[in-house]
Each structure stands twice: as structure tokens, then as C-alpha cells.
Amino acid sequence: MENVNVKINGREYSVPAGSTILDAARVAGVEIPTLCYLKEINEIGACRLCLVEVKGARGLMAACVTPVTEGMEVFTNTEKVQKMRKTNLELVLSTHERKCLSCIRSRDCELQKLCRDYGVEDEEHFKGKVNHMPKDESTAFLVRDNDKCILCRRCVGACKNMQGIGAISALDRGFDTHIGSAFEMPLGATSCVGCGQCVVACPVGALYEKDDTAPIWAALNDPTKHVAICTAPSVRATIGECFGYEPGTDVEGKMVAAIKRLGFDGVYDMNVTADLTIVEEAHEFMERFTKGENLPLITSCSPGWIKYCEHYFPEFTDNLSSCKSPQQMFGAMYKTYYAQKHGLDPADIVFVSAIPCTAKKFEVRRPGQCAAGEGIYDVDYAITTRELARMIEKAGVNFRALPEEAFDQPFATRSGAGEIFGATGGVMEAALRTAANAILGENLEKVELSDVRGTDPIKYATYKLGEHTVNVAVASGTKNAGELLNKIKAGEVKVDFIEIMACPGGCVNGGGQPVQSAAVKATVDLKAKRAAVLYNSDANNEIRCSHDNPAVKKLYENFLGEPGSHKAHEVLHTYYIKRGL
Amino acid sequence: MKLSELAAIKEKMQGVVAIRKGEKVEQKERIHVLICGGTGCTSSNSVKIADLMKDELAKAGIADEVKVVLTGCFGLCALGPIMIVYPEGIFYSAVKLEDVPEIVNEHLVKGNIVERLLYTDEITGEHVHSLMDTRFYKSQKRVALRNCGNIDPENIEEYIAKDGYAALGKAITEMTPQDVIDTMKASGLRGRGGGGFPTGNKWQFAANSVSDKKYVVCNGDEGDPGAFMDRSILEGDPHAVIEAMAIAGYAIGADEGYVYVRAEYPIAVRRLQKAIDQAREYGLLGKNIFGTGFNFDMHIRLGAGAFVCGEETALLTSIEGKRGEPKPRPPFPAVKGLFGQPTIINNVETYANVAQIILNGVEWFTSMGTEKSKGTKVFALGGKITNTGLVEVPMGTTLRTVIEEIGGGIPGGKKFKAAQTGGPSGGCLPASLIDTPIDYDNLIAAGSMMGSGGLIVMDETDCMVDIAKFFLEFTVDESCGKCTPCRTGTMRLLELLEKITEGNGELEDIDRLEELSKYIKSASLCGLGQTAPNPVLATLKFFREEYVAHVKDKKCPAGVCKKLLNYYIEADKCKGCTACARKCPVGAISGKVKEAHTIDTTKCIKCGACIATCKFNAIYKG
Amino acid sequence: MKKKMTTVTFAGTPEQELKLDAAIEKYGKDEGAIMRILQDAQEIYGYLPIEVQRMISIKTGVPLAEIYGVATFYSQFSLNPKGKVAISVCLGTACYVKGAGPVMEKICELLGVQPGETSADGKFSVDATRCLGACGLAPVITINEDVYGKLQPKDVAAVLAKY
Known part of the structure; x- marks a missing residue:
């Protein structure tokens, strides 16, 4: 792409044509303040905080939406501009409830930072x-x-x-x-x-x-309760951001160590039930694929997607995999198999999951999620990465100084396939590794399926497995999911197996993940950086396929029997509701 | 339709034109009675008057000799309903239903003018026979309004009779699109809806944008409270707008147009739709116009009550069916407008000039007006003025001419205080600037703006702080709420004005008003916010002492701001009748029978009941 | 002004729904359809209750919140059934300086309502409207189709008595 020459605060820069003033200023190392701007999502020029002076322009220009032109001279920090930013912030504050001391966003509030930067002292000016x-x-x-x-x-x-x-x-x-x-x-x-x-x-x-930490604290302080927690694959890749680590830092060991210091009776890795989900789902896929029933099969791990499907595409609920999500499978196994084995009354177990997701808070109270009996929820509380970080902070645990520790057995062994669940395409890749084994009788030579990786909104791939051809599609973000389903409805696309995640990029970019500012989101590819942690971990794992996970094998041997067995259906499967609009 | 067919229609209609020029024509239909069917006169029964006249004509047996036409607005709304009888051009005003038989039997049958219904000159007291001889009309120059009140807007042939669609014919058969644009540029025509951007330049930008699809949009969302020229043009001469939009389409390479009209203008909408249908029927809209291969068609879109939709980007968003919120520019509509395509937007009055410029030439147009503001401007004259109505004058006409001559001065012997122009985006011109020639640049220099041309006259009983507050209330109500400076800033401005008019103001509030006003002007997203503080800044500029009086002396010099008023009894006038004391709901008035009473201002709730009761005008506010 | 919602029970008829369907059919594929559909829907039902907006949302695929966002943006869209007698008081500048404010106050006082409300018996609704363009008659009010000009507060009672 060609470049244009611009002057920012008197210095010359060459920036790509079509850049906004905001982008160009970043090239110059200057961050222009914004509040409403969110790259590609909200570019409306409404907050007027990013106004800058442009030589020769009739008035001030909104840096976030004004493209640079050849020879443009921009001034981002003149007295006039600074004064206007302060007035703007004072006006914003005049309608903003200023309970800043206890606000959940107290330290990462973008407004708070700007008020400090621009010296807004009189909060009641207007x-x-x-x-x-x-x-x-x-x-x-x-x-x-x-x-x-x-x-x-x-x-x-x-x-x-x-x-x-x-x-x-x-x-x-x-x-x-x-x-x-x-x-x-x-x-x-x-x-x-x-x-x-x-x-x-x-x-x-x-x-x-919705903060669910209070009842967890209460349970942790209740000696009659057995309190266990499992963490989703992507949490280890992101929770470090809450403690000052760069995005894309794997902090699994410290995270486990920190949680153990909160007083849980067991700290587990949800990757195991991710593997379990894959084994069940691959079995389900093979069954439907051979019978040609209810295809395409669509994954069911993302509760936001499930609710979306129930509201907007109720005609597709029969295509959904009946497998519970890894979170729910974990809770279900814990309150049945584990409770049985250790002589625990499921009613005394408080099972918590730490997830990158807000929709999982809804999932835990869905019907059909009580394997251990009526009213005994598989998972009692689902807390987001942010809530987990807050618990660690509240407990005074010095995250960065902790040694690295390992998850508790018997759920500590995982495959690489379970690890990549947290990135879009990961479930598909994991499922295909297992399905391929079922068809071919052996594992794929090359288990990395790059066609379904990456953050493209919708990905298509075709795999030849022996004499079978399997067409798959992967969509992340509900808008893309809707687009894919409409294509299927219109007959434009024909696939056998679909992975859908409600959040663009999958769980690494979930609604429960650490909040990053608009500036960071515009300049750092969070989805890719966070996903890289998971793919690295997979690459470094000796076990690459879910069905090879010895912990999973043991669950079948000791409790579930075969994949898709009656017992497995009782414990690990659920049903859906046609909600409509 | 071919050009020759257009000419034939014009030829056929020359009798009609002649009668209305005052020429006696030898034909059966010897008299034309034109009755104003604009909104103002319709409100005072003009349609019923027309119907009744037809009945009476039938009774008198001369129905086939007299043509009754409902026209658009004549302009002199204060005297409605208005009727003109051609070929004599006799001008009757304030006609009532009961006057109709007399007009028919005396004037139309016997030829005796009904003197008592003639317009009376406000200064000489003499009857004026012809509309054009009134002071109101004499100093006017009607270009945009030339057909308003002169043709039947629901009959396309009457428009064609007056050179209608000839400019379109000329443009697409004799001129290149660039010729048309060059003509518009050379004419110096500037947008009549607000900022006064040169129309030709706007067209040039859109013509330069490369795209398969472009749009021509007409802004008929006349929102300035007190301005109604666009409505009058749409009601009185809708084809002028249609023709101009087709010319614009040819110039920029567009084949589709939209007229966005306020839904509060039902008559305008109905007539415009009828005009579009007729133009289609005559082949003046649609495919292959005048056999040239040029295609153009258009649609009407109705507003739904949002002033901000007068802002061009908001208007486009509204046509797209969304919340009418403005968008930042660039990109300008000429590059990326309606449905993402290059678009020009001009207002109704601007379009009403276009065909005239094409037909009469640049020199004719530039002979009117001032150096940088060419042509004429229509003003909606309202407020404390005798001749409320619509006037069109050459740019550069002084305020004095408009108010004293055309407007007939201020009623009730009151003193002129200020003229408000530009509506909620504008400011005011005080008495000291009454000799200022009105054009775009002088108004801006005075801290006001042309706006769409509302001109509200105020007298000594109008409080300028209250007027500023009135406009801010309007802006706060009409702000779209998208950008912070306008959404929150205008509310805070209004609160400061309320504080001042309620007697709680401090001197520093005046500075804060000024400071916040300047901020909102330079920081807001669109023209609405960028001009919203103008009424405050302009009144501060010319009437600062009035603000100071409210703040320092806690007095409203004009006697408007209720909370600052006290009621007093003039001892000399009071007869001690006790009527007021009995009427006072809070017992604030005391006094002995037949002796002067007094009001306890600490108890008084300023309800005004005493003033209404007093037969001796002994109670006053101050 | 924040739009007030109705407490009146929806009583739409199948005939009205057919008309609404026809309007959606007519405009449905037009890019700027929502405003026009809402305008027609208001003609059909007299107001735009949730039941009507939901039908429009489901039939057009436009999210309900967005439709409601449009309905509450424009002052002519009403979430309330209008009274049988709809009074509009022009509060344009010309009317304002000629005393439209006191006229409005008087009307509200007589009917016991605030601007934008419908009287308790459902008979009268009062709205402030932007300039009607009848400035020559200022101050102006309209009652249904009738226009009353040069109105003073003392005339109000007599005018209302006609309805």
C-alpha cells in the first residue's frame, strides 16, 4: 500500500494511505485519547475526545475517523486541544456516577485514566x-x-x-x-x-x-463443604494480564499455585473434560455421519452460541451435539464418579469452574445439567477469568512471586487436543483427530490441521479420511455463525460438521476475559497472541489426541463404559430448547 | 415527451398566462379567481371558500366563465385567506365564507369591486386594489416564489405555461453536464438551507466522484421554528423542485432522487406527490427524458419529527430508515452519501432557483444580490410584525426595508428591539444593526446566520435571555444525543440560563455561559451542536446588560421572566374596590375599602389573578 | 423528552395485522424500510406498542431494540394511543413570542395533563409540535384536522368545549 507524508506535532512521518489521524499518531508514538472508538466495531466519532487541530481545517477534526491526506499537519497537544479534552471530560463526569473507589473498573477504567491525565480536579464542574x-x-x-x-x-x-x-x-x-x-x-x-x-x-x-465470588468465599469458609474448581483451557493464557503480564503469557503454574492458596479442596484442569467431550462428540459425529442423520453436527461447547441458536435458529437445535460442554461434564463427573469414589455426598460438594465466558453463568442453571440428581447442579458457580483474578487479589496472594504448581490428580493428564479448545477451530481440530482415528483405525500422521486454525470469521475445509470425505466449517462470533447457518439454509453451503463459538476468535477472546483498553485492542492482536499459548502447549504435549488421554480412558473403564453408552448419556449429555424471539 | 410537445403545451396555455398578467383575453373563461391554498390560508378556511365560490358561481350561472384556482402561498399570511381576481388583479384579504356570495354577485357578475374587502395601506389608510401595489410586495423580488400564488400547483400544464421544464430541456439537449455545473458555479448560488455552501461546487464534487449509482436529495425537512418557505414552495410550485432535481441528476450523473419532507406538511406532501405523478405521466420523469437517453425518477420520504434530520448526514441516515444521527465528515456525502453512494443534498429553496438560472442566465442572476451572496432570499417574517408572512428580497436588502417597509413595522406602537435570524442556529440583530444589508457574510459577522430564513421580530417586551433560553430548550429537545458536547453541553447551558432567569445567577455564570458555548461550538459533531450556542453568544454580545440585570439586580427589564417579577399596586390608580384582595388566592393583598391597597411581595405567588381582576389598570409587574 | 409507554392493553385486530403485513411486504426489501413501516404501522394502529414492534422485528429481521431505538428517536412516533381528540400546540418561535406558552399551560390545566399525555378519560391528548408553518396565525393549535389561530388562553375553554 502506498504511503502519505504527514506532520504530527511538527515532525514528519510516512504512514500508510487510508490511515486515520489516530493511527498516524501511533506511528509517531503519540496516543490520542478516545472513549467511543473501538476499531472496526464502533467508529462513530461521537465522544469528541480525540479532536485535534489540523492546519487549514475549518474546525477541529476527530482523529479516530478522519483519514490523513498528503501533507496534512496535525497538532495533537495544543493548549486549545488539551483544554477542550478537559472540558469534555468534565461534561462526561457530570452524568457519570462517580463511585470510583469501589468501582469494579477502578484500576482499568479508561475514563478514570483520562481524568487523571488531563487534571480534572473539579468533578462537579458541570x-x-x-x-x-x-x-x-x-x-x-x-x-x-x-x-x-x-x-x-x-x-x-x-x-x-x-x-x-x-x-x-x-x-x-x-x-x-x-x-x-x-x-x-x-x-x-x-x-x-x-x-x-x-x-x-x-x-x-x-x-x-454478575459477580459470583461471594458464595464461593462463603463455601470456602464452610468446613462442611467440599469445594473444588477447574479452570478452562484459555484461562491460563489470559489471567496473567490481570497481574501485569504481557498478553500471550502462559501462567498455568502460577495460576494453579494461586488458586491452591485460596483454600479449594481440589484444583483441576478442565482440559481433561475437553478431551472427554471430544471423545463423546466424535462418537456422536461418527454415528450421525454414517447414518446421515441430523447433519451437519454442530458443536455445543459455547453456551452463548447455544442460546443464540435457540433464539435465532431454533430449526437447528436438533443439529446441536447433545454433549454437555467441558465445564458441565467436569461438574457432572465430579459429583457422580468422583463423589462416589471418595464417599462424598454430592450435596456437600460446591463445584466451581473458572471460565473465559459470561454465558457459562447462564449454562450452569440450564435444565438438563444435574447429573447427580434433581437440584444438584453439575456446576454450582461459574466465574470469569476476571473474577478469579479478583479472588486472588482479595486473598492477598502475590501472584507474580508464586512458584509454579501442578493441577491435582486424577484429572491432571491432558492431551494437546483438549488444550486448543480455547481458540476458534480448536474443537474442530481436536474432534477431527479423534474421528480420523475412528475411521482410519490409527492417528493422523500430521495432527496439525492448519485449515481450521486462525481468526478468519468463517473457515471451510475438506478432509479425506480413507474412503470418506468430511466437509467442515468453523465460525466464531454469532454474526458469522448466523451468516454460515443462513448459507446452509439457502443450500449454498453443504457441510457435515461445524464448530461454532459465540465469541470472535473463540474463548481466548471471550466476554469473561481480562478487559484491555481500546488502544491495546487496536494495536495488539489479542486473539492470536492468546491462542498462540494454547497451540504451543499442544505442540509440546506428547499426547496429541483426546482418545489417547489415559485419564479419559480410565473414566470410561471405571465409570462410563463406552463412548455414547447409556451411562455416558445420563451423565454427559443434555438437551435444548427452541426459544425463538 | 419531445421538446416540441412541451412547447405546444406552453402555447396552448398562453391564454391562462395572459389573464393572470392582467390582459383581457377573448375567451369564455374570462375571469380567474386565485385563492391561496397554502397551509396558513387553508387553516382559515380557504378551501371551503373555494368550494362555496364554485357553488355560488353555478347559482349565478357563470360557472363556465370563471376559473377558480387554489394556489400556493401568496406570502401575506397575516391577512389570509387571500383571493385575487384576474385579469383586474383585485386583491381581497381576510375573506370569510359569508363574503363569498357578495364577491360573486357584485364583483364577478356585475363588475363592482367589493371595496370593504380590499387591503388597506397601513400608513395611508387607503384601499389598495392590486397585490403588487401593496407595500408588502413592492420591494420584493420573487424568483424562488415566482409561481407561488400564481399557478395551480396541481396542474403541470400551468407550470409548463410559465416556462416549466424548459430549463431541463435546455440542460439535457443543449448543455453538457459540466456546462450545467459551470453555470451553477458562475451564478454564485449558495445553499439556501443553512451554511450557504456554493451549490455549483457541491455538484462538482459529486460529479467528480466515480460511481455507477449516485443520488440527488432534496432537503425539505424545514425544521427552523418560524420558517416555512420550503413548505410554501412545495405547496405552491412543486414542479420547480422536481425540474431542478432532474437537472442536478443530469449534472452529476444520478438517475434517482429523494425528497425528504417533514410529515407535518401534509398539503406539501400531497401536492408534491401529485406533481411527481404528473411529471411521470408527461414523461418528464422516468426513462429517456426528451428522447435523450437521460433517466431520472424520484421518491418522497417523510420525516417523523426530528429537527436534526435537517443536517445533511442525519437526513441521509434517516432516509436509510435509521435513527437520524449525523455522521462525521469526511467522508462528505458527495463522496459517500445515501446508501454509501455519492449524493448531493440541496434544500428546496436552492432548487427553486436552479431552473431560473439555466433559463435566464448567469448575468440575470448575478445582477441581484451582493458581491458574495447572489440572487434573492426568502424570509419567513414573524413575531412582532404587522405583515407576518413570506417575503423574497434581493440579497443585501437591509433589515430596515424588510421590517419597516415590507413588514409594515411593529404593531401596537412598540419599539423594535431585535430580529432573530437563523432560528435555533442563529443569533439576533439588534436595533443598532437595522441598516445592515442582509447577506450570508454580514449575518455571520454579526454572530448570526442565514439559516433557512426565519426572521422573527422582537419588541421591547421580549426578554433576550428568555429568547436564548427558548432556543436552548429547543436544541436540548432536538439534540440527537450522539456526541457529548451537544448532548450534555447544551443541557448544562440551558441549566445556566434557567438559573439566571430564575434569579439565582451569579456574575461568573455569564462567563461560564460564554466559555461553555465556545466549547460546544468547536467540539460538536454536527452543525446542530456547532451552532446551538449561537443564540446565547449573540444575545450576550448585544444584550449583555440584560443578562447582568437578571444576575445582579435580579430584574427582567422586559418583564418576561416570571420569577424575577414583582406585582405592585399604583396608589394613584387604585380605588380601593377590594376586588383584587378578594381574588388573591394567598391573601397577599391588603388595604381598607376605598383606600389604596398594597401587595405583600413575600406572600405573592405571581399568579396574575389580581391584574386580570383590576378594572382600573392599577396593578403592574416590575 | 423520554417516551412514555402505555399501560393500555393491546387490542390489535387480524385486519390490522393484514394491513401491517401488506406494508412490510411493500417496503420490506427497501433498504430504508423501517421508518416507513413504522409510519404505516402508526397509521394502522394509531400507536406503536410492543406487540406491533415485535411483529415488525420478527417479520423484517431487524432487532427489536433497534426498531424501538428508531421509534423513540422521532417525536412523531407514539408509544401511547392518542386521544380521540388530538391537540397539537405549535411551539415554533413565531407562536412562542406571540404567547403559545400560556395557551399550552391553559390547555394542560383544563385537561389535567402534561404535554405528551392523554387525559384520564382517554379523550384528549396534548402534544407540543414544532412549527406548523402557519406563523401568520400565531399562536396556532390544531385539534384533529381543525386549525385554531390567534388563540388566547381565555379562548381555550370555548374551543375545547366543541369536542
């Missing part, structure tokens, strides 16, 4: 009318607190533009403008799927996960 709104706590997964909302609309962009859902929108007009659902319905009454992408888009504390 004191005036405020539209108070009640908090929306109607869902299991997130809280909307409009009193803190600054109307940047990043959440709306994430929900509509990125996820193709539009459960929330800007409503009313002028000073009464606010973000909400149709007819001010609580979010829980809408077809919101709980993916949490709005939460990680929010620059302030107006959107956050």
Missing part, C-alpha cells in the same frame, strides 16, 4: 441534571449500570456490528439518550445470548459480569 436509571441485574451473566454509562456506544457496536444481535440499542433522544433494550425490558427478557462482548467493550464500569 453539576446538573442526571437521568438516574435502575441497575439491570435481570440476567445470570451480566449487570448493566446505566448510571455509569457514558454513552460511548461501544457495547452497542459490539452487540450489533460485531455479534449481529442488537439486544441493546441507543434509545430516546438528546439528553435522555440511553442504552437499553426494547421497551426498557430487562436484558433477561430479551434474546441477549450472554456472550459478554459488551462487557469487554465497555471503557467504564457500566457493564460487568
